Amino acid sequence: MSSFADLGLDPKVLSAIAAAGYEKPTPIQAGAIPPALAGRDVLGIAQTGTGKTAGFVLPMITLLGRGRARARMPRSLVLAPTRELAAQVAENFDIYARNTRLTKALLIGGVSFKEQDALIDKGVDVLIATPGRLLDHFERGKLLLTGVQIMVVDEADRMLDMGFIPDIERIFQLTPFTRQTLFFSATMAPEIERITNTFLSAPEKIEVARAATTGENITQGVVLYTASRKDRQAKEKRALLRSLIDREGASCTNAIIFCNRKTEVDIVAKSLCKHGYNAAPIHGDLDQSQRMRTLDSFREGKLQFLCASDVAARGLDVPSVSHVFNYDVPSHAEDYVHRIGRTGRAGRKGKALMICVPHDQKWLADIEKLIGNEIPRLESPLTGAPQSEKGPKSVRTDEARMPPRKREEKRDSAPRTDPPQEKRSRAPRREAPVVGMGDHVPAFLLRSFRTAAGETAE
DNA sequence: AAAAAAC
Numbered sequence: 001m002s003s004f005a006d007l008g009l010d011p012k013v014l015s016a017i018a019a020a021g022y023e024k025p026t027p028i029q030a031g032a033i034p035p036a037l038a039g040r041d042v043l044g045i046a047q048t049g050t051g052k053t054a055g056f057v058l059p060m061i062t063l064l065g066r067g068r069a070r071a072r073m074p075r076s077l078v079l080a081p082t083r084e085l086a087a088q089v090a091e092n093f094d095i096y097a098r099n100t101r102l103t104k105a106l107l108i109g110g111v112s113f114k115e116q117d118a119l120i121d122k123g124v125d126v127l128i129a130t131p132g133r134l135l136d137h138f139e140r141g142k143l144l145l146t147g148v149q150i151m152v153v154d155e156a157d158r159m160l161d162m163g164f165i166p167d168i169e170r171i172f173q174l175t176p177f178t179r180q181t182l183f184f185s186a187t188m189a190p191e192i193e194r195i196t197n198t199f200l201s202a203p204e205k206i207e208v209a210r211a212a213t214t215g216e217n218i219t220q221g222v223v224l225y226t227a228s229r230k231d232r233q234a235k236e237k238r239a240l241l242r243s244l245i246d247r248e249g250a251s252c253t254n255a256i257i258f259c260n261r262k263t264e265v266d267i268v269a270k271s272l273c274k275h276g277y278n279a280a281p282i283h284g285d286l287d288q289s290q291r292m293r294t295l296d297s298f299r300e301g302k303l304q305f306l307c308a309s310d311v312a313a314r315g316l317d318v319p320s321v322s323h324v325f326n327y328d329v330p331s332h333a334e335d336y337v338h339r340i341g342r343t344g345r346a347g348r349k350g351k352a353l354m355i356c357v358p359h360d361q362k363w364l365a366d367i368e369k370l371i372g373n374e375i376p377r378l379e380s381p382l383t384g385a386p387q388s389e390k391g392p393k394s395v396r397t398d399e400a401r402m403p404p405r406k407r408e409e410k411r412d413s414a415p416r417t418d419p420p421q422e423k424r425s426r427a428p429r430r431e432a433p434v435v436g437m438g439d440h441v442p443a444f445l446l447r448s449f450r451t452a453a454g455e456t457a458e
Numbered sequence: 459a460a461a462a463a464a465c
Contacts, residue, residue, distance in 0.1 A: 082462065109464055139464095162462050186465065216461040260460055284462055310461050359459090 001353060007033045012099035013065040017058070030440055031206035033059050036182055037279050041203035043196055044184040047341065050208050050373060053092045056182045058153045063150060063180075069103060069123035071163035073210065075393035077175065078128045079168065083108040083288060083314055089154065090128045097217040102126065109133045110288030117142055131159070131167035138174065149174040156192055160312055165191060172199045202266055218344035219380040221432030222354040223366065236382075238271045241327055244353055245277070245305075248323060251351075254298070255323035257307045258339045260331060268327055269307035279305035286407035314338040319346050326354035329363045333370040353378070 004017050004025055029047045036042050036059035046052045060076055064199045069075060080086040090106040097104070105119035107129035116133075120143055129133070145410065151157070151172070159168055172181075181200050185192050198202065225240055227233035245252060257272075259265045262283040272279035280294045282302050291311075297303040299318050306312065307327075313335055321343045330336050344350025354375070356364050370375055 128462065136464050158462090164463075167463090262461075313461090328459095337463095 002030060004058075006058055007058075008037045008062075009033065009058055009188065010100075013058055013096055015095045017096050019098075026055075027208045028052050028206060029058070030056045031208070032056065032204075035204035035206075036060075036180075036285040037062060039063075039180055040251050041180060041200040042182045043200060043203040043205045044182070045186070045188060045205070045207040046184060047186045053089055053183055054096065056154070056184070057089065057092050058097055060139040060150055060152070060182075060446070061093070061100060061102060064102055064125050066101070067125075069125045070147060071123040071412060072120055073144045074105070074120070074124050075147055076126045076150040076152070077145065077148050077171075078126065078152040078154060079131055079134070079159075079171065080128070080154045080193065081130070081164060081314075082311060083110060083130055083160055084136060084311070085155060085314075086128050086130050087292065088317065093126060093128065101364065104128060107133045108135060108288070109136075110291075113137070114139075122245045125288060131164050131171065134171065135167060145171070145174040146176055148179050150180045150182065152182045152184070154184050155314065156195070157187045160189060160191055165195065169195065169199075217297075217348065218340055218350045218352050220340065220352045220354075220375045222356050222375045223378050223380050224356050224358075224361075225380055226358055232356065234267075237327070237357070238268060238416070240380065240382055241325060242272070242277070244325065244355070245323075247381045248351070248353075251322060253319075253322045254301065254304050254313060255306070255325055256329070256339075256342050257305060257311065257327050259307065259309065260328040262309050263416070264328065265307045265309050269305075272305055272307070277305055278303060279307055281307045282308035284311050310335055310339070314341075316342060318342070320348065321345065322350065322392055324350070326352070328439060329354060329356050329367070331359035331363055331364040333363070335369065336367045350374070354394070384427065 003023065004024065007025060007030070009017075028044055028050045032042050032055040035133060045054060045057060046055075050402075056078070060078075064075055067075065074287075078089050080089055086106060086108050087440055090104060091103050093102075094358075102125040103119075103129070105116055105122075105124045107116050107120075107127060109130060113136075114235065116137065120137065122126075134143075136301060138145065151332070153168060156168075160163060181203070183196055183200055183203070188196075213360050224241065225237070227236050241257070244308065245255070255278075259268055265281045265283045266337040269279045269281035281293055284296050286294075294303065294306070295316075297310075298306045306322050310330070315384055324340050324343045326336070326339060340350075342350035343352060354364075363374070
């Protein structure tokens with residue numbers, strides 16, 4: 001495939017790409033960048049992990065060039081469904097716009113208006129926003145969208161799921177008819193098709209293979225589990241999760257554990273911590289600063305187990321997640337695909353393990369129908385225990401019985417909790433280097449480019 | 459039986 005230099009990007013953008021260590025554009029980038037630079041509308045059908053974000057950020061920076069932002073009139077707009085995804089786009093913008101003087105504002109909920117207002121007043125080139133907060137600013141009369149030359153809609157299918165489509169339509173109508181539109185969706189549901197027919201004109205359509213339908217690089221398994229007694233299910237399920245984690249041993253460098261409910265996320269995170277695992281929760285009821293902090297420490301490798309609701313199921317890109325545990329079977333089959341797509345990213349290997357209680361088997365059947373494959377049944381690591389009369393007692397691991405001091409020692413041999421800070425940064429958890437660009441470049445990767453010259457880019 | 463997103 002061609003190199004970035006062949007795509008017509010601004011030299012300043014090219015040097016930022018080189019500084020980040022990237023060489024070749026991914027298929028979605030190679031397909032979307034040239035028409036975007038030519039001023040055409042783009043309809044990209046691609047999931048995260050395909051390099052989609054750079055696919056619109058790079059041409060956007062090039063197109064905005066050196067023009068100047070005017071007060072309260074942003075020149076471009078990026079819409080994302082969740083706050084974390086918007087923040088991820090903003091990080092990407094910072095990386096690739098570092099050699100330009102372009103400015104941005106991140107407009108998301110959960111944080112104060114004050115700073116966002118100040119930036120808008122001053123004038124920004126790029127607004128990156130979730131729909132609710134953007135409209136909130138607009139209604140306060142703080143924002144004019146009549147200067148928007150380029151509008152990007154990211155993860156449109158998720159916007160649809162979340163009921164954002166009316167907001168998106170409204171925002172479209174607030175921007176000039178002459179704007180350029182770059183529109184990305186993982187699927188083309190009828191409603192998405194309708195929107196693109198209405199708001200895009202003669203778009204260049206680029207479709208790349210689904211990244212993680214159930215990608216060959218993800219090993220899957222499910223443990224069918226029946227509680228010894230109904231009232232013990234919750235407790236035994238948590239013990240089962242721990243023994244599944246333990247069975248993975250050192251290969252489980254970090255993991256996302258998905259639960260269906262926010263309350264369950266909290267309970268599982270708390271329980272894991274109690275048993276000496278390095279875990280923290282993330283879901284929509286936690287305040288935004290905490291969500292960001294938790295996600296950052298997971299990305300940096302300081303947090304090993306991220307217990308999450310589906311807020312983290314789609315789009316979030318942490319390149320080196322070794323495992324996804326589905327503590328609950330997702331009730332919508334598609335969510336399964338999104339959840340397990342958090343591992344096995346950028347060509348790495350990943351493992352996705354799920355616990356299925358009898359009540360959830362109908363959903364398991366839905367998932368298998370969707371992915372067109374049977375998920376291999378795994379033997380429970382607590383062989384016989386869940387069905388036995390003994391209940392939780394027999395499922396306890398040795399570790400759980402150990403006094404805290406002992407547990408501390410065991411941690412060093414099995415890399416479950418934090419290795420010392422220094423050790424962690426010197427030996428990042430990475431497998432074979434992968435050329436090409438994911439949607440997100442976490443800060444720790446950039447650090448290693450600067451410090452370790454010989455290091456290959458991911 | 460749910461989650462997310464504006465206040």
